[in-house]
Ligand SMILES: Nc1c(NC[C@H](O)[C@H](O)[C@H](O)CO)[nH]c(=O)[nH]c1=O
């Protein structure tokens with residue numbers, strides 16, 4: 622369902638496992654930091670709302686979304702990390718650079734999850750412009766950071 626038809630911060634609270642002892646790593650891209658910091662706030666607030674302990678949430682910053690895959694690998698290989706959340710925002714420009722970054726980070730993050738057999742969540746906005754980004758980072762369409770966090774939580778219960 623397209624985001625315009627749903628709010629990224631609305632989700633079923635059924636099947637929420639106990640995460641009081643679970644450890645999370647959040648990898649955050651510095652590009653478009655006004656957006657990614659809002660995604661981060663949404664993610665950490667959602668994790669703690671559902672019982673995660675602040676001391677069990679580890680943050681790793683990377684320069685851009687392209688580096689999220691390697692950043693995810695660095696934290697996924699830490700044995701007691703239970704789930705990884707990757708947050709970024711790639712805004713379309715004039716060239717095809719956008720396509721290459723989005724493709725690379727989607728495949729890269731997927732491969733890290735498969736390699737380490739733990740949830741590695743794709744919390745990367747890929748908007749056409751800044752407005753679309755802000756609408757999905759605490760704006761009228763909610764916050765993809767919330768969505769990424771609840772996805773990580775639910776995966777730990779499956
Ligand atoms: N234009 C955006 C970028 N570009 C930088 C790349 O992610 C990467 O850091 C660079 O190509 C060096 O490897 N990154 C974003 O996250 N968002 C953008 O809009």
Ligand SMILES: CC(=O)[C@@H](O)COP(=O)(O)O
Nearest residue numbers: 712714715716717718719
């Ligand atoms: C997605 C990007 O890297 C973007 O900033 C590149 O913009 P452009 O394609 O206009 O160089």
